[in-house]
Amino acid sequence: RRILLCVGIVDELPDLPGYRQLWGRSLYQCPYCHGWELRDRAWGYLANDVACLEWSLLLRAWTPDLVVFTSGRFAVRGEDRELLERCRIRLDERPVVGFRAEGESLAAVQLAGGAEVRREVMFVRPPQRQTGLVMGLVASFGLKLATPDRVHVDNHQTSVRGIYAAGDLASSAHGALIAAGSGNAAAHALGEDLTRELLLEGML
Numbered sequence: 001r002r003i004l005l006c007v008g009i010v011d012e013l014p015d016l017p018g019y020r021q022l023w024g025r026s027l028y029q030c031p032y033c034h035g036w037e038l039r040d041r042a043w044g045y046l047a048n049d050v051a052c053l054e055w056s057l058l059l060r061a062w063t064p065d066l067v068v069f070t071s072g073r074f075a076v077r078g079e080d081r082e083l084l085e086r087c088r089i090r091l092d093e094r095p096v097v098g099f100r101a102e103g104e105s106l107a108a109v110q111l112a113g114g115a116e117v118r119r120e121v122m123f124v125r126p127p128q129r130q131t132g133l134v135m136g137l138v139a140s141f142g143l144k145l146a147t148p149d150r151v152h153v154d155n156h157q158t159s160v161r162g163i164y165a166a167g168d169l170a171s172s173a174h175g176a177l178i179a180a181g182s183g184n185a186a187a188h189a190l191g192e193d194l195t196r197e198l199l200l201e202g203m204l
């Protein structure tokens, strides 16, 4: 009678050498999750676009040794260059071609032409998408998405009556406690709705 969707989302890891191997070991997406344990180490940040540059200022809170890699994906404006310089953040615009590991840890960022920049930690923002299960519901039941990576919910219920959603797939903020909290709240909403229905049908 009721379904609670909580299948998470999919991180689409790029096909760069070392990326998958180091994901979750030296390559992370959230400094609040991993920053404290890795503070003051040699950090890098692979920025996807010009809007992402602002985020490098946040990363500086955990380490004085930060290099932002643009991989030549976008042109850096003079004002951004100046801002990074004032915040003592180094900028490297050469194409990133891979991540070299030593054991299970990052040793260096590999650049086109064979150069390397020694780094111990990288922050990256891989694209995220809904799982095949959710996309199947979008296609077959018209389940509504609020954004391409977020299922629309109203009081934890999706646009399809009886289907609830919780966790990363229904939130723009991703985190274990946020996901657990929303799972709890969704279960409450689902339970109340189901109990009411069963009572009115004389089944309780």
Ligand SMILES: Cc1cc2nc3c(=O)[nH]c(=O)nc-3n(C[C@H](O)[C@H](O)[C@H](O)COP(=O)(O)OP(=O)(O)OC[C@H]3O[C@@H](n4cnc5c(N)ncnc54)[C@H](O)[C@@H]3O)c2cc1C
Pocket (backbone or CB within 6 Å): 006, 007, 008, 009, 011, 023, 024, 028, 029, 033, 034, 131, 133, 166, 167, 168, 169, 174, 175, 176, 177, 179, 180
């Ligand atoms: C590398 C990394 C590190 C992170 N570190 C932290 C951290 O330190 N602290 C923090 O708060 N958050 C962290 N996060 C974020 C956190 O993991 C997520 O926000 C949280 O796990 C989301 O919970 P969820 O239940 O929505 O989804 P998930 O934890 O992704 O769980 C969904 C589950 O559903 C399963 N599933 C998928 N499809 C199906 C299907 N069709 N049928 C059955 N099962 C299915 C999946 O296999 C998975 O087990 C990290 C994320 C990543 C990627």
